[in-house]
Amino acid sequence: MTVGAKDGLTTEPPAASPRRRFGLAFLLVPPLTWLAVAYLGSLVVLLVSAFWTTNSFTGAVVHTVTGDNITRVLTDEVFRTVTLRTVGVALVVTVLCAVLAVPLALYMAKIASPRMRLALVVAVTTPLWASYLVKAYAWRMLFSPAGPLAWATGYSPGYGLIATVVTLTYLWLPYMIIPVFAAFERVPDSLIDASSDLGASDVSTLRMVVAPMVFPGIAAGSIFTFSLSLGDYIAVTIVGGKTQLLGNIIYGQLVTANNQPLAAALSIIPLFAIVLYLLAMRRTGALENV
Amino acid sequence: MKPTLARLGLTLAACAALVVACSSSDTSGGTGQAPPKLEPLSAVGNGEGELNLIAWAGYAENGSNDPKVDWVTPFEKESGCKVNVKLGNTSDEMVQLMRSGQYDGVSASGDATLRLIYAGDVAPVNTALVPNYASISPFLKDKPWNSVDGKMYGIPHGWGANLLMYNIGVVHDAPNSWASVFDGANEYKGKVTAYDSPIYIADAALYLSKTKPELGIKDPYSLTSAQLDAAVELLKAQKENISEYWSDYTKEVQAFESGTSVIGTTWQVIANTIGTENKVQVNTVLPKEGSTGWSDTWMVAAKAAHPNCMYKWMDWITSPKVNAQVAEYFGEAPAQTKACEFTTEKDFCDIYHATDETYAAQIHYWTTPQKQCVDGSGDNCTAYDEWVDKWQQIKG
Numbered sequence: 001m002t003v004g005a006k007d008g009l010t011t012e013p014p015a016a017s018p019r020r021r022f023g024l025a026f027l028l029v030p031p032l033t034w035l036a037v038a039y040l041g042s043l044v045v046l047l048v049s050a051f052w053t054t055n056s057f058t059g060a061v062v063h064t065v066t067g068d069n070i071t072r073v074l075t076d077e078v079f080r081t082v083t084l085r086t087v088g089v090a091l092v093v094t095v096l097c098a099v100l101a102v103p104l105a106l107y108m109a110k111i112a113s114p115r116m117r118l119a120l121v122v123a124v125t126t127p128l129w130a131s132y133l134v135k136a137y138a139w140r141m142l143f144s145p146a147g148p149l150a151w152a153t154g155y156s157p158g159y160g161l162i163a164t165v166v167t168l169t170y171l172w173l174p175y176m177i178i179p180v181f182a183a184f185e186r187v188p189d190s191l192i193d194a195s196s197d198l199g200a201s202d203v204s205t206l207r208m209v210v211a212p213m214v215f216p217g218i219a220a221g222s223i224f225t226f227s228l229s230l231g232d233y234i235a236v237t238i239v240g241g242k243t244q245l246l247g248n249i250i251y252g253q254l255v256t257a258n259n260q261p262l263a264a265a266l267s268i269i270p271l272f273a274i275v276l277y278l279l280a281m282r283r284t285g286a287l288e289n290v
Numbered sequence: 291m292k293p294t295l296a297r298l299g300l301t302l303a304a305c306a307a308l309v310v311a312c313s314s315s316d317t318s319g320g321t322g323q324a325p326p327k328l329e330p331l332s333a334v335g336n337g338e339g340e341l342n343l344i345a346w347a348g349y350a351e352n353g354s355n356d357p358k359v360d361w362v363t364p365f366e367k368e369s370g371c372k373v374n375v376k377l378g379n380t381s382d383e384m385v386q387l388m389r390s391g392q393y394d395g396v397s398a399s400g401d402a403t404l405r406l407i408y409a410g411d412v413a414p415v416n417t418a419l420v421p422n423y424a425s426i427s428p429f430l431k432d433k434p435w436n437s438v439d440g441k442m443y444g445i446p447h448g449w450g451a452n453l454l455m456y457n458i459g460v461v462h463d464a465p466n467s468w469a470s471v472f473d474g475a476n477e478y479k480g481k482v483t484a485y486d487s488p489i490y491i492a493d494a495a496l497y498l499s500k501t502k503p504e505l506g507i508k509d510p511y512s513l514t515s516a517q518l519d520a521a522v523e524l525l526k527a528q529k530e531n532i533s534e535y536w537s538d539y540t541k542e543v544q545a546f547e548s549g550t551s552v553i554g555t556t557w558q559v560i561a562n563t564i565g566t567e568n569k570v571q572v573n574t575v576l577p578k579e580g581s582t583g584w585s586d587t588w589m590v591a592a593k594a595a596h597p598n599c600m601y602k603w604m605d606w607i608t609s610p611k612v613n614a615q616v617a618e619y620f621g622e623a624p625a626q627t628k629a630c631e632f633t634t635e636k637d638f639c640d641i642y643h644a645t646d647e648t649y650a651a652q653i654h655y656w657t658t659p660q661k662q663c664v665d666g667s668g669d670n671c672t673a674y675d676e677w678v679d680k681w682q683q684i685k686g
């Protein structure tokens with residue numbers, strides 16, 4: 001994207017007056033400062049502090065450079081187990097969100113009447129108005145052994161990983177539906193008509209015409225659901241029973257153990273996972289048109 | 291792309307240099323071997339007009355939660371010190387807040403006090419300047435969690451024991467041993483609860499000190515590596531029977547009321563809450579092995595901006611009437627012996643065994659485990675950061 005913008009600038013005649021340049025700088029400096037100082041700066045602080053150590057009793061940070069934290073993060077079995085569990089949860093939540101969102105978004109964008117569409121958009125987005133905690137505790141009620149779910153179906157998975165996945169899927173579903181809905185809306189009806197005029201079945205049209213155009217939307221949504229699930233540590237304390245995720249480990253090291261360097265080293269894991277995920281998405285070409 | 295990357299690298303390098311340059315100056319004062327030498331206040335002068343406190347919820351009520359529960363406003367009127375309260379949710383959070391240096395005092399539990407003392411965050415207290423200190427329960431004075439080398443680092447506020455609570459509708463045999471949540475927990479498989487903090491390892495160690503004397507555990511907070519491992523094994527076995535761990539008390543209330551948990555460690559205030567709501571019937575017992583517990587102390591920040599107001603506050607909060615109010619509101623034993631005359635519930639002090647020294651002696655108060663064994667038995671003990679790592683391993 002940036003490359004394209006640059007090319008656009010260089011092809012323009014070199015008529016940028018000092019005044020225009022000043023205006024441009026005035027517009028760009030605040031966001032760039034924000035990006036460099038608040039965003040990249042905090043990441044750098046994180047990366048640097050991962051190489052420090054602490055006084056084991058008072059927890060005060062000691063500024064001696066050491067690779068111990070990184071080594072521990074890479075070798076400790078607990079961290080490995082929890083990382084795998086966390087990434088697993090994030091992937092399952094993402095897949096579940098996509099599976100639920102695609103048919104719903106397709107219906108909303110292409111089949112529903114305008115009034116129905118409006119109603120559905122409102123229905124999908126209203127849960128975003130309620131507090132995160134209220135929603136998580138509502139699921140805690142639902143999953144309780146004598147709760148509504150057990151009463152209605154005679155079965156409740158109880159508090160644990162399943163409950164966590166279900167709760168997270170519920171919490172992040174709107175973030176998947178909205179971009180997928182937008183992607184479906186951008187597919188011109190004429191293309192679908194043309195496809196069927198040429199003798200393609202509905203399934204073939206969906207697979208060969210609509211799917212490639214909608215995939216970037218799913219990818220965008222999946223980045224939200226994946227990264228939000230990866231960082232979540234509150235839902236799991238409410239409905240997760242005795243399980244813990246990476247966020248709980250980081251929180252435990254930071255707040256309970258007061259071991260900021262190890263917490264920093266641990267938070268490189270989700271950072272790394274997100275970068276890998278983004279690179280994988282880029283390889284599929286999904287990010288080109290977003 | 292290349293120049294952009296180079297520029298980005300340069301920016302990152304500049305940021306890194308900035309970070310290193312800024313942070314290398316603030317080296318910590320405490321080494322962890324001996325607390326830094328700090329002098330207590332020699333006289334209490336006029337109040338500075340303001341006081342910034344870190345407190346447990348319910349310890350500094352100004353009527354905003356319940357208009358009838360207010361002992362901060364009268365203090366403000368009497369002393370002229372305007373009180374700002376920051377609630378701390380855990381001991382660890384309180385330690386972090388105190389380290390910021392913006393507060394005058396804190397209501398610290400025993401697992402925070404030593405960390406604050408050794409880091410030089412709090413100063414010794416001149417108890418002669420706090421008149422109400424004289425009638426504080428004697429068994430709370432000069433304890434390992436609130437004093438070092440005979441110097442008091444605060445004024446005791448109140449205390450309580452971690453009890454064994456069970457749902458009498460499900461647990462019929464009136465247990466009186468922690469075995470019900472450890473070796474015998476299988477009976478209530480998937481319905482046992484435990485406190486979600488590394489300090490809970492001490493509960494397992496206390497149980498082992500009675501059931502496996504060959505391990506040689508004398509004090510549950512002074513564990514060698516082998517003893518710590520034994521406690522960890524016990525807790526890993528317990529995990530199979532756990533429904534969920536609790537750390538905030540409403541979660542345990544709800545877990546018992548919904549039947550998710552039927553037996554486990556608790557505080558009296560939780561049992562009282564469940565009793566008031568009357569959805570399930572629970573009972574609490576101090577098991578025969580004794581128990582761990584908490585004893586809170588008001589401490590003065592070493593660099594307090596308003597030390598006079600803090601001394602006035604410490605005297606106010608431990609005065610008989612106010613201490614009785616706090617203890618009843620929170621559900622704990624008041625540290626002030628004279629408080630028992632002022633409780634609205636007449637047998638309050640008996641329920642909480644406030645002046646019962648033998649009951650209090652059965653409680654092993656939370657204290658921060660350190661390399662230098664807290665019971666003075668040597669220097670080969672395990673420190674709190676090891677406990678945190680072990681706790682994360684237990685939870686897997």
